[in-house]
Amino acid sequence: MSHDRSTWILRQKIYEKIFLVVSVFFLICSGLVLGALLLDLAQSGTSRISWNLFSNFPSRFPEKAGILSAWVGTLLVMLVTCLAAIPLGVAAGIYLEEYAPKNRITTLIEINISNLAGVPSIVFGLMALGIFVYKFALGQSVLTAGLTLALLILPIIIVTTREAIRAIPLSIREAAYALGATKWQVTKDHVLPYSLGGVLTGIIIAMSRAIGETAPLVTIGALTFIAFLPPSPVQTTAPFINFDWLNSPFTVLPIQMFNWVSRPDPEFHKNAAAAGLVLLIITVSMNAIAIFLRVQFRRRTRW
Amino acid sequence: MLKRQKSFQHLREWLIEKILLLAALSSVLVTLGIVFILVLESIPFFKSVPLTNFLFDPYWTPLFSNPRYGIGSLVAGTLVTTLVALFVAIPVGSMIAIFLSEYAPAKLREWVKPALELLSAIPTVVYGYFALLVVAPFLQKVFSLIFGDPLISGFSMLSAGLVMGIMIIPYVSSLSEDAMRAVPMYLREASFALGATRFQTAIKVVVPSAFSGITAAYTLAISRAVGETMIVAIAAGMQPTLTLNPLQPASTITAFIVQVSLGDLPHGSLGYQSIFVAGLTLLVFTLSFNLFGHWLRKRFREVYA
Amino acid sequence: MVAVAPLFAEERIKARVDSLNFFYGETQALKDVNFFVPDKKVVALIGPSGCGKTTLLRCFNRMHDLYANMRSTGRIFLEPSGLDILSKKVDPIELRMKIGMVFQKPNPFPKSIFENVAYGLRIRGEKVASYIDGKVEAALRDAALWDEVKERLHSSASSLSGGQQQRLCMARSLATDPDIMLFDEPTSALDPIATARIEELIDELKSRVTIIIVTHNMQQAGRVADYTAFMYLGELVEFDRTSKIFTNPTQKLTEQYVTGCFG
Numbered sequence: 030m031s032h033d034r035s036t037w038i039l040r041q042k043i044y045e046k047i048f049l050v051v052s053v054f055f056l057i058c059s060g061l062v063l064g065a066l067l068l069d070l071a072q073s074g075t076s077r078i079s080w081n082l083f084s085n086f087p088s089r090f091p092e093k094a095g096i097l098s099a100w101v102g103t104l105l106v107m108l109v110t111c112l113a114a115i116p117l118g119v120a121a122g123i124y125l126e127e128y129a130p131k132n133r134i135t136t137l138i139e140i141n142i143s144n145l146a147g148v149p150s151i152v153f154g155l156m157a158l159g160i161f162v163y164k165f166a167l168g169q170s171v172l173t174a175g176l177t178l179a180l181l182i183l184p185i186i187i188v189t190t191r192e193a194i195r196a197i198p199l200s201i202r203e204a205a206y207a208l209g210a211t212k213w214q215v216t217k218d219h220v221l222p223y224s225l226g227g228v229l230t231g232i233i234i235a236m237s238r239a240i241g242e243t244a245p246l247v248t249i250g251a252l253t254f255i256a257f258l259p260p261s262p263v264q265t266t267a268p269f270i271n272f273d274w275l276n277s278p279f280t281v282l283p284i285q286m287f288n289w290v291s292r293p294d295p296e297f298h299k300n301a302a303a304a305g306l307v308l309l310i311i312t313v314s315m316n317a318i319a320i321f322l323r324v325q326f327r328r329r330t331r332w
Numbered sequence: 333m334l335k336r337q338k339s340f341q342h343l344r345e346w347l348i349e350k351i352l353l354l355a356a357l358s359s360v361l362v363t364l365g366i367v368f369i370l371v372l373e374s375i376p377f378f379k380s381v382p383l384t385n386f387l388f389d390p391y392w393t394p395l396f397s398n399p400r401y402g403i404g405s406l407v408a409g410t411l412v413t414t415l416v417a418l419f420v421a422i423p424v425g426s427m428i429a430i431f432l433s434e435y436a437p438a439k440l441r442e443w444v445k446p447a448l449e450l451l452s453a454i455p456t457v458v459y460g461y462f463a464l465l466v467v468a469p470f471l472q473k474v475f476s477l478i479f480g481d482p483l484i485s486g487f488s489m490l491s492a493g494l495v496m497g498i499m500i501i502p503y504v505s506s507l508s509e510d511a512m513r514a515v516p517m518y519l520r521e522a523s524f525a526l527g528a529t530r531f532q533t534a535i536k537v538v539v540p541s542a543f544s545g546i547t548a549a550y551t552l553a554i555s556r557a558v559g560e561t562m563i564v565a566i567a568a569g570m571q572p573t574l575t576l577n578p579l580q581p582a583s584t585i586t587a588f589i590v591q592v593s594l595g596d597l598p599h600g601s602l603g604y605q606s607i608f609v610a611g612l613t614l615l616v617f618t619l620s621f622n623l624f625g626h627w628l629r630k631r632f633r634e635v636y637a
Numbered sequence: 638m639v640a641v642a643p644l645f646a647e648e649r650i651k652a653r654v655d656s657l658n659f660f661y662g663e664t665q666a667l668k669d670v671n672f673f674v675p676d677k678k679v680v681a682l683i684g685p686s687g688c689g690k691t692t693l694l695r696c697f698n699r700m701h702d703l704y705a706n707m708r709s710t711g712r713i714f715l716e717p718s719g720l721d722i723l724s725k726k727v728d729p730i731e732l733r734m735k736i737g738m739v740f741q742k743p744n745p746f747p748k749s750i751f752e753n754v755a756y757g758l759r760i761r762g763e764k765v766a767s768y769i770d771g772k773v774e775a776a777l778r779d780a781a782l783w784d785e786v787k788e789r790l791h792s793s794a795s796s797l798s799g800g801q802q803q804r805l806c807m808a809r810s811l812a813t814d815p816d817i818m819l820f821d822e823p824t825s826a827l828d829p830i831a832t833a834r835i836e837e838l839i840d841e842l843k844s845r846v847t848i849i850i851v852t853h854n855m856q857q858a859g860r861v862a863d864y865t866a867f868m869y870l871g872e873l874v875e876f877d878r879t880s881k882i883f884t885n886p887t888q889k890l891t892e893q894y895v896t897g898c899f900g
Contacts (some may be wrong), residue, residue: 045531052431057425061453064499066462073465120355122433128349129356131705141359147552147622148615149559151586152366154593155611159369163599173368181360194420200744204806208757208813211341214350218756223747227836235436235597241455244586246560248593248607265702283562290461290566298465312460320446327552505826 055057070309074302082303086256087285093119096304098255102171103240105259105274106281109175110182110239111195115232118183122190146184152179154248163248169250171259172275178246182235189231190245193224226326232318237315241308243283254288255280280307373608380602386609390607392583394606395592399607403613405574409489409582410617413564414557416578418494419499421553424497425504426546432505433512434534440492445506451501463495468567487569487581489518496563500553507552511545512538551625555618561586585614606627650716651676651817652697657711657723659692659701662682665871666692670675670711672876674817679839681862681879683717683855685899686870694819697722697849698736699729701828705743708774715816734761737810737846741822742800745794745809750786752793753805774813780804781838800831811846818842821849822860824857834862855895859883867891 048233077092086094129135159178161167167176205215259277263270282304289301349613378386379400406491428448436592468491484490484617515538522627523533535606569581589607597604651796652674659667667689674680682690692701699722701707706710713722722732734757745753754773763769777783782804786797794805803823810818824832837862839848852858856866859879868877868887875882875891886892893899 043527045529052427069466085593117355124352138356147555151561152611156366156369204744205740210760214760243457245409287457
């Protein structure tokens with residue numbers, strides 16, 4: 030009997046060893062894949078990295094083609110996205126955590142948000158095409174792109190805002206109420222300042238997601254080859270700010286990369302690699318900053 | 333010394349609450365907008381194309397002079413790429429999750445978790461590049477070595493699906509791991525006290541206890557795979573072919589929408605409407621998965637004492 | 638059975654609780670509570686876990702309004718105005734400006750020491766810096782904390798010890814000159830030395846503020862309270878001068894509790 034038991038135990042331990050080897054292998058493989066990606070991008074792309082890359086428009090000649098219109102487009106579109114998504118998302122998050130009573134409307138809103146988080150990004154593009162581009166006649170413009178991405182990342186901002194607010198202990202709120210503070214005073218003086226770290230982290234992650242989005246913007250008609258820049262938002266004559274750039278056609282960095290990678294000419298693939306490197310550096314560093322911030326804030330506010 | 337006009341402050345409190353409520357309701361507006369426009373543009377489509385054609389025609393060629401509108405080939409493309417992706421992501425993601433939750437020391441976890449998160453932060457267009465220009469040639473080389481034949485052309489559902497799977501691994505591993513870590517220690521201790529190995533405990537106690545969280549992770553992964561656009565648009569080719577062979581190129585529902593959007597379509601044409609129909613199909617799929625996942629979670633939700 | 642002591646001629650009433658019932662959803666937590674709170678004295682609420690003493694305390698400053706599914710019947714009158722605290726016509730915000738609360742676990746805001754104490758004044762619209770400075774110093778002196786923190790008013794409140802944090806919370810409430818101070822087991826998270834300091838403070842404060850204190854520590858009630866209310870399973874069993882409750886209670890249940898027959 031004990032012989033059977035010891036073989037059984039031995040077998041279990043062998044299974045465990047196999048599992049450990051395989052899972053560590055998978056972990057390392059994931060790392061290797063990431064490394065292979067980076068290596069390839071670096072190999073192909075660094076030949077194109079130069080000041081020219083950032084200051085040239087796309088062209089028929091791969092050596093001359095640059096991402097000027099693309100990164101300017103990304104910047105302008107992200108400006109609109111931030112201005113739309115951040116106030117809306119943070120406000121909605123505050124409402125749901127601090128003000129919302131437990132009734133059917135609140136449940137409806139919450140179900141909605143979790144559904145939206147699962148809707149593919151291209152469907153947002155379709156909605157924007159039908160509604161923003163045509164029904165609202167906003168055209169295939171920077172404004173449309175910014176609004177589309179803003180709606181896409183809205184659920185992310187709402188969820189992270191809620192989580193940041195939820196981390197604040199009840200006793201702090203009760204102490205403030207016990208002093209005679211109104212709900213808005215408690216929100217403004219305590220909830221918002223103490224949750225700022227978490228909210229900021231969520232915003233950065235959401236924005237990094239938006240920067241990398243391609244499909245919805247292609248759907249609304251972002252151009253893949255533009256050799257001009259949208260008009261500048263600031264100008265030297267009064268009234269110093271103009272809004273023409275909102276209506277302008279545009280392109281963004283991921284679309285430029287998509288355009289180059291889709292061409293058969295392998296020279297353009299090098300451009301694609303360069304654009305990919307730029308994109309990667311932007312998105313990965315934003316995420317890294319967000320993770321760093323999250324750790325910092327968690328360390329600083331000890332409840 | 334109370335300096336407060338009571339009624340003004342009450343008005344301000346009320347106003348602030350209503351403004352915040354409007355912000356929260358905006359999310360409902362977005363959903364309504366999506367459903368509205370997809371249905372609106374699909375109605376005229378179905379007036380011209382009978383539903384039976386749509387469901388059963390094996391050819392999807394809306395841009396040809398003799399257009400045909402059978403969604404089957406797009407669905408097949410989506411299905412195969414999703415399955416390939418899940419074939420990679422679910423085993424790898426789950427094993428990594430078990431490892432991180434049950435075995436890894438805290439220091440290791442601190443590094444690995446953010447690193448995996450970074451994997452999911454890579455823009456999908458970069459993954460598409462990777463699939464087309466690195467993975468596909470690599471697979472061709474491997475197949476030539478093993479089978480004497482590259483087996484795949486530059487575009488295939490295999491290369492796209494594999495890379496999609498890699499992209500989805502963090503979704504599976506992160507959520508599953510969170511679910512497993514939420515299982516209280518005393519359940520594990522009961523298992524250890526009976527003489528089980530850590531692996532037995534992980535498989536027989538922790539995983540079943542974390543079932544609802546793990547299914548949430550899997551449904552999220554499925555949704556993500558079905559809705560993925562750029563990787564397949566770049567690496568799977570854009571020809572809608574009705575095939576279940578992952579070695580073939582194909583088009584998915586999402587890739588089709590991109591392909592059409594890249595061209596010029598007159599507003600209101602049948603071709604224009606076809607992308608909305610495709611989008612509606614996609615939405616129906618992902619929403620059904622979400623609802624199913626939600627129902628599963630409710631049914632099996634564990635409440636720890 | 639409730640027994641309430643007769644009112645002595647020289648004592649005034651600050652508050653009167655009249656037929657108070659309280660419900661959490663379907664569960665009744667307070668059953669027909671009647672007693673009075675004498676002015677500028679300390680009333681202790683004692684009783685075993687779950688007797689409703691904290692629920693009763695939190696009725697005074699309408700903390701229950703913050704949560705759903707709670708309702709009460711009955712009244713709590715403030716004297717001499719005759720205002721019913723529990724009436725819908727009374728604004729809880731204004732009420733809380735007259736009634737202060739110190740919680741079980743010290744909960745200073747993650748702000749500086751100065752800002753913690755000043756907060757109650759700021760939300761009332763006080764802007765004059767010299768006035769605020771004066772009130773903050775006075776409050777910190779009343780809480781016997783001034784000498785310990787006067788050099789570091791702008792450092793973070795979390796740098797203080799547990800006992801100091803609790804005194805800071807007292808100062809925070811005192812800065813707004815409340816009529817009544819509610820203490821919810823204020824020393825249960827503190828060591829004996831810090832506890833003794835808080836009890837000293839309560840003794841000093843009662844000449845200016847009426848105090849109601851919930852405590853699960855009978856000896857503490859014996860040390861600080863003038864009057865004691867013994868509660869059991871939501872009912873007020875006996876209310877009398879502290880000396881009488883502990884040496885010669887009229888109710889059998891009270892006697893059993895204070896002699897430690899049950900906990």
